[in-house]
Amino acid sequence: MISSKEVAREAGVSQSTVSRVLNNSNRVSKENVAKVTEAMRKLNYRPNAIARSLVSKRSKTIALISGPLHNPFFVETTSSIVNYAKEKGYNTNVFFENNGDNMAVYETVLSMQVDGIILSSVFMDDPILQELQTSQIPYVMFNRKHNEGGNFVELNNYQAGKMAADHLYQLGHKHIGFIGGPMYTSTFYGRYLGFTEGIAEQTMETGKVFLNETDTSEEAIADAIFKMMGRKERPTAVFAATDAIAITAMDTLMELGYRVPEDISICGVDNVRMARHHAFELTTIGAQSNKNLGRLGIEHLINSIEAGKENMSPIQVTLEPALYQRKTTGPFKPGSV
Amino acid sequence: MISSKEVAREAGVSQSTVSRVLNNSNRVSKENVAKVTEAMRKLNYRPNAIARSLVSKRSKTIALISGPLHNPFFVETTSSIVNYAKEKGYNTNVFFENNGDNMAVYETVLSMQVDGIILSSVFMDDPILQELQTSQIPYVMFNRKHNEGGNFVELNNYQAGKMAADHLYQLGHKHIGFIGGPMYTSTFYGRYLGFTEGIAEQTMETGKVFLNETDTSEEAIADAIFKMMGRKERPTAVFAATDAIAITAMDTLMELGYRVPEDISICGVDNVRMARHHAFELTTIGAQSNKNLGRLGIEHLINSIEAGKENMSPIQVTLEPALYQRKTTGPFKPGSV
């Protein structure tokens, strides 16, 4: 590896002069800039980013700890985050959540000297928030948030659940299944709470909610469907707490011979791009924003970073949801299933 | 930030002793190990990864330069790569290809002191290969390969194209559309070549291939469909050079009122997971391997890294394809479209 010292020798100047032209300081004469530039070219010099960040204390990289990519929501956010960060001059170190055991990842990230952290992996009572705050590293949680607050960008999950309940109730459904992930995450918890309270408000005496708490793996979702549809009283609609779940649920349901929405209605949450595909036309609930939560999160994060520790203001954003009614929900037909 | 020096002071030992326990050298007495460990805990010390890599010359991070995530193929490879790397103790810096202009990304990556580079973004005559080879950094190209060879893991694209031609021909189709991306990438070029030569071999005197070279954006694909289906002689089948293209093409076709495969057959390449969904059941051509190309690539890359520069052997893997016949291709019916 060619170092700035060798460039200096080649150019016949001191290493600090080389460093100066590297950082295009205007304190260098045109002649020396030329000599140094030429020497760099000749030696095919590339500055060592590691060394730079050791002294500058800024690595120009951020860490993303994301939910798994088999969920299209995270496909979209990951894409947005990486691209926006790049645009702003930051590299992104990507990690995927590892079924609950994120501590190893957190340890890695905290010793990596990243300039900022954006994560979707927190639990409502996750000890990581504490670590994050004492570490002084700018961070923002997206999608999920923590009980204690902190910096976050989220959807109003409670409202989303409620809207689903209203929508399905108005279509006449009485027996509704809920499929969601772990209740110690704010998204699933909020959506479930809003949903059940929405149902309750409608005073559906005869209404029933079948709760399925899964780990969001395809197998677990399929199992939930099997169990639910195997009952004597089958649901005529299911509220999937994410579009990813909805899409897998649909797959299983179709495999079992059900038609959507004729036999059973499905409503998701997140309004992912894929849900708009003609093969799905999924009814869903999502934020009224043309930027996804990842994008909003990374914008805030980078603002925070560039503002500096002194004038870092808290980030607490909750987006209001809207219903995107498409073709997977329809009116209850007696005797349909 | 707490440094090892402060830990040393707290523990009453020298900084080098702290470093030794950090790297669990066995040259430290149990008492000192205990003292140092305690001091680390007390001060909430985290080693500075940047400093470590400056001296050790290994950053334990690799760079991934991937195709865009709106292509599900890259969703799968990205996931595999990041997770496998993590498993092996490597962090992954992710970049997404930027419509042809990858030089900025390459520059960044080359000065980042990564331990290895895995990339899907090369063109057949891309100058990056040269850079890669002189840089001495272990690398492997996946999916696409370079004219000059280098290290790669790919599908036999020529064969894949040929299989598509055979399959569609055997179903009786004479007018077939091809939709693919830029011909300066080995994937699209190889698939196109195999396809047209396959068609030619079948001596389909009356056969016609409509070539559509797009930039793989949704709009471009939709435009290609519009143009193709607007002709007097419409194709009765289309060979989409990737599943991503096939899925978007299907969307557009369905929007225009066509039924698949009754009105028009579609065959893709890559055998992405999503293509198996009941809403698609896409006929496709893919490698006969339970590991995707990204996974194979990263395994080879990490082997290379750990083998050391001395015993790094070239990586040249070409997987043979197989046809996965599902529900989007069917026999030609005269007068169908």
Next chain:
DNA sequence: ACTTTTTATGTATGCGATTTCATAATAAAA
């Protein structure tokens, strides 16, 4: 022409770890 300010450059130091080398302390061999 002499002082003062500005500009260009080099020297030296430090970022936070790893690692070589020298040495003190201890254990093993004689």
Next chain:
DNA sequence: TTTTATTATGAAATCGCATACATAAAAAGT
């Protein structure tokens, strides 16, 4: 007990760059 081998520890150099500081040279004021 003396010599030798072994083990534990610290001092110091180093990695590649940025930057504070000192200073020489040039430009500007007076």
